[in-house]
Amino acid sequence: MAAVPVSAPGGTAKPLSIVARVHAMPPEHNAGAEHMLVSMLRPLVERGHDVSVWLSRYGKAHKEYEYRGIKVVPLESRLDFPTAVRRADALVAHLETVPSTASLARGYGVPLVVVCHNTHRPTFRDMAAGGTALAVYNSQWMEREAEVFFAEFPKSVRPATSLIVRPPVFxxxxxxxxxxxxxxxxxxxxxxxxxxxxxxxxxxxxxxxxxxxxxxxxxxxxxxxxxxxxxxxxxxxxxxxxxxxxxxxxxxxxxxxxxxxxxxxxxxxxxxxxxxxxxxxxxxxxxxxxxxxxxxxxxxxxxxxxxxxxxxxxxxxxxxxxxxxxxxxxxxxxxxxxxxxxx
CATH class of the missing domain: 3.40.50.2000 (Glycogen Phosphorylase B;)
Incomplete structure (x- = not known):
């Protein structure tokens, strides 16, 4: 994949600290949601940003490692995730990690990005409860389903903005x-x-x-x-x-x-x-x-x-x-x- 410079049009000359919270990552866990996230984080690394993924479950990895340019922090290796959140410019969460990450995002005033991988009701409910700054839908169908959810629950808090990123396959x-x-x-x-x-x-x-x-x-x-x-x-x-x-x-x-x-x-x-x-x-x-x-x-x-x-x-x-x-x-x-x- 060709690198995209930090100074690309619409970008920022300041390297950002981007922190993601997920339950598991490759190479131990190889599911579509995680590989989609990897494909989305890689171009941010190539633009010069500091990107780290903090795991929320115990796994086989005990020490920090790098996966395709992305720093991965196993749960066992470090316990200072709140400190990383406090210093972050943006927080990214998906699936089961959204509620807990949203709480920290609100507490520290950090913009929350939620990547939605399915149309199950908890996906939209958790996103709507978290004060989401950016929602990412993986298909036009999912975006339509989100609109149905917000129509059914008009008191839910819509994300400030949204976009569609289809699972990137090079x-x-x-x-x-x-x-x-x-x-x-x-x-x-x-x-x-x-x-x-x-x-x-x-x-x-x-x-x-x-x-x-x-x-x-x-x-x-x-x-x-x-x-x-x-x-x-x-x-x-x-x-x-x-x-x-x-x-x-x-x-x-x-x-x-x-x-x-x-x-x-x-x-x-x-x-x-x-x-x-x-x-x-x-x-x-x-x-x-x-x-x-x-x-x-x-x-x-x-x-x-x-x-x-x-x-x-x-x-x-x-x-x-x-x-x-x-x-x-x-x-x-x-x-x-x-x-x-x-x-």
Whole structure:
């Protein structure tokens, strides 16, 4: 990713202290929300700002470490998070850390930024209760859902401003030559673990990859045509997953966006998905949508994609959609918004 100088138009010549509070981070925890946050914090580092992430849960890491230029502070290593908050120019929180971080932001008078990764009611409730200076939605659909929430609860405090940052995927980080397998990333029931198992039983001559996820009970079929892949770090997805994948499955019951699908598009890998609002927005015309309960439909689509002419067309659409999702403009807007919060 090309560096954006601190003196970029709309930016600030003063390096800022930006402090994020999250429950877990890569490389130990590799979920879409955390990798989205990493992709958003990296350009701030490249603009010369001091960015640190303070973890709110105990994990395997006991000492501070650096991840892709971002300083990560494990809970066990330091206990002076309030001091970091007091010195910060902006606080960033998401998911479960929003309520506690919002309290500190109010107490110390620091602007609060809330990154919203899903449309579940607590997401909007916690953001509305925290005096949020900037809300970041990961899709147009989520922004609309937030508007519904504020219409239903007119006494809730709206964020001072908001913007949409779709989970940034840099195609060059993931593009590779596709492999031969039909792949599911995160095999818990909500993501479609049972669908993968059923399809592998129906298609015994086809190779499948079952990639263990960062969370949830994993359904890992004990079948000769299913290879189980241990949890993969984000930076290793290209070589260990996408280079071995011909088609990606996303029969998820819920996705607010679907980062893995967008990563696969970079290599022209077709994505067969359940039509959640998030997935239909993220995959666009490149997505092949089949209801997750329609196993016959999934099998028919997969068999069609095993033919060369159909695969070429689907792959072409996938690469075109990947180009449309170039994150540069949205990340520049994000950086400018953060710099505008400086006290």
């Amino acid at each position: 195609a060059e980080d993931y593009a590779t030559k596709p492999g031969k397998a039909i792949t599911l990333v995160n095999c818990n029931p909500e993501k479609g673990g049972k669908v993968l198992k059923a399809l592998a039983e129906r298609m015994p001559d086809q190779q499948f990859l079952a990639v263990k996820g960062a969370y949830g009970e994993q359904i890992l079929p004990d079948l000769p045509n299913v290879e189980i892949v241990d949890h993969v770090r984000g930076e290793d997805m290209r070589e260990q997953v996408y280079a071995r994948t011909r088609v990606l499955l996303m029969p998820s019951s819920y996705e607010s966006w679907g980062r893995a699908g967008c990563e696969a598009l970079a290599s022209g890998i077709p994505v067969v998905a359940h039509p959640t609002p998030g997935l239909t927005e993220s995959l666009g015309e490149a997505g092949v949508f089949v209801d997750r309960e329609d196993l016959d439909g999934y099998e028919a689509v997969l068999r069609k994609l095993l033919t060369a002419p159909e695969y070429r067309l689907a792959s072409k659409r996938a690469k075109a959609r990947s180009a449309e999702l170039d994150p540069a403009a949205e990340l520049a807007e994000w950086c400018t918004a953060i710099e505008g919060l400086a006290r």
